[in-house]
Amino acid sequence: MLALQGAFARHVAAIERCGAEAFEVRTAGQLDRGDALVLPGGESTTMLKLLATFELVEPLRKLLADGLPVFGTCAGMILLAADVTDGRDDQISFGAIDLDVRRNGYGRQVDSFETDLRVAAIGEPALRAVFIRAPLVERAGPEVEVLASHDDVPVLCRSGSVLTSSFHPELVDDDRLHRYFLDELVGR
């Protein structure tokens, strides 16, 4: 669990409710210890600054290249995307999944919303999806599997061992997406 900044505590709780072990990562040494990584929601610019400061950029890039299973939510999705618009000029992303995203593409906080989302991969009932200053997916590459869309825009995407959501599954008491990640991508 990348714990530089953001909603990492809620993710840790969700993963533990699924019966898996979770620990917080703030240094390169801790990064190597896990079987999978979750990049939480928060502020992507803040996380990028801290990734650089604590020399985590290259170790993380290498782990992603080696196929580490990773789940990125909101800011985490921005970090994993191929291209980011409306970010800062110096904003980098890891290109772990072939998505182009627009930061705050759904608007500011007053435009943030929650809605029911049908996700065939986890079945019924619908998932309550909370979008907070969420990134908007503007292009999904041919190898990206779109697991759910809202208003015809992909919001939950998978590509190999990478899972991304533009919403926040950790903010609701419904752990099915965390369970899906652990069962299908991590293969515990």
Next chain:
Amino acid sequence: MADNENQGTGSAQGTIRVKRGLAEMLKGGVIMDVVTPEQAKIAEDAGASAVMALERVPADIRADGGIARMSDPEMIEGIKEAVTIPVMAKARIGHFVEAQILQALGVDYIDESEVLTPADETHHIDKFAFTVPFVCGATNLGEALRRISEGACMIRSKGEAGTGNVVEAVRHLRSIIGDIRRITQADEAELFDWAKQLQAPLPLVQEIAETGSLQVPLFCAGGLATPADAALAMQLGAEAVFVGSGIFKSSNPAPRAKAIVEATTNYNDADILAKVSRGLGAPMTGIGMDEIDVRLADRGW
């Protein structure tokens, strides 16, 4: 008030979950007071998770005296355009029209703040009436729960803004977290007395007894000036920190801002704290509690 309450099946904006959600995203971060777009950029470059746009930092408000009001919308918009991170702004206690204006401007969070001169000596803003979320200050748990009962989605311990003195922030944080801990030890009958003593709604007190934590994220503000101050607040149990005058009233704001961000992330790692605390230049001078005439923390009811 539980965040798993049924919010219907359709799309909805401004729900408690959406409003508290942004506070969740700001956890582990530093929210910095800025008065110009240039300062906002410095804050963002340093890794701030949000900025608070205001006309004067609390130290200047304290020095200047007079009435402190909501900032000029033009100034807030300038800051919104300068950065990609969330922008907060302050409204006076009880001044719901200032809050309406800030919501119309599209700010991401409103701080109903004791740092500005109160507009109402009895009533706080009905925060349920807004789509934009609110943060409010509190000196103790009763005040925090009264604000939550009015719809606040984030609480910050007040401290004493503009002093560069962390002592009040520590007092307020210890009071809030200590009472939460004590309530979890109370039996059912004692909870009625707790609600009475705290002047807070009984259901909120009962919920704390059950969960052991405040209903909304608890951040710390008021007097933080150094990386060590930020780490102190975090180790005491704050989930993020506000730094106001402490950055831009210091001799070298950019490195100090960056160091405070790094200290907030690694608040438990003394080696990193020692490293980031080096060579930051002079912190803001600060003032002792016996040297001030006005206690901003006393504002709020």
